[in-house]
Amino acid sequence: MFSDIVKANRSYRRFFEQEAVTRDTLLTLVDYARLVPSGANKQALRYYIACEQPLNGQIFATLGWAGYLKEWQGPVAGERPAAYIVIVQEKGYKMGTSFDAGIAAQTILLGATEIGLGGCMIGNIQHAKLQAVLNLADSFEILLVIALGKPKEKVTIEEIETDGDIKYWRDENQVHHVPKRQLKDIVII
């Protein structure tokens, strides 16, 4: 059921790093993104895929993790993502690409969830540094990084009251709790 995939698709930030995600798997996921809606069908997005060292480590070094967890510097060695898909766009496209990137990224993560993987969309990126790491031409702009791997953490959803605090948090067992608004608070009557 699609609803099960949506529920299982949490943002994971710790992984069994030794469990490889193959290039073929990444290509399968990008092929899903290839088929999604695109503003005016422009299809300006491009996908840089990585699933090996030392590239994985170089990408990792350009990312910021979980802004609300002030004490946490991101996943330690051994718990880092096994793969990345970096979503970039050809510059010069005027429309639709920010919607497009969300559409594509979510489709990739839902597809990953179905096969037992998980990940996280990361917007906190040192853009110039990652541009250099990937040797990306100036004609490309980085929009989002998707970190992927086999999840090594438990993530649970907490329903919050209207105007409740939306900051996620970790308990003493390192379970990650994510406050989500209730349906009644997001539907306009």
Add this chain to the structure above:
Amino acid sequence: MFSDIVKANRSYRRFFEQEAVTRDTLLTLVDYARLVPSGANKQALRYYIACEQPLNGQIFATLGWAGYLKEWQGPVAGERPAAYIVIVQEKGYKMGTSFDAGIAAQTILLGATEIGLGGCMIGNIQHAKLQAVLNLADSFEILLVIALGKPKEKVTIEEIETDGDIKYWRDENQVHHVPKRQLKDIVII
């Protein structure tokens, strides 16, 4: 299989308008969007749902359809959407909301596809007019409209060569053809 849903999730613009989409169905779809990733978990999106006349017709009158089909003014009466989900955001949120809207809209459409519905994300909106139709407070900004219904048209994907024309087109049988780039042209090596 998730891949089947992704493939079946085309942008549909003609519907069996008399086949109702209930409010409960719309709430189920919005509940999927409630659980998706959100930039910094801010959850700034809100959802206005409509599944009845005269509201449906009033929303329809604010939308532009299929920009590349110059001869086509949009679906005729009887083939118009049976429902709409309008994605709006609370103004004053600084981050993440354009990614968020794509993430949410795609999740809604994939969920609709699973239950035999289809639809189209529409960004060509007369914003002020729709704001008035929905009686939306000034504190909300309209981001995207999702038109929904039981699809009444066939949509096929055509693979295009590198830098091929991305404009969709209709053949003499009113089949809608959508050119999509090939995998090799969207993956950066």
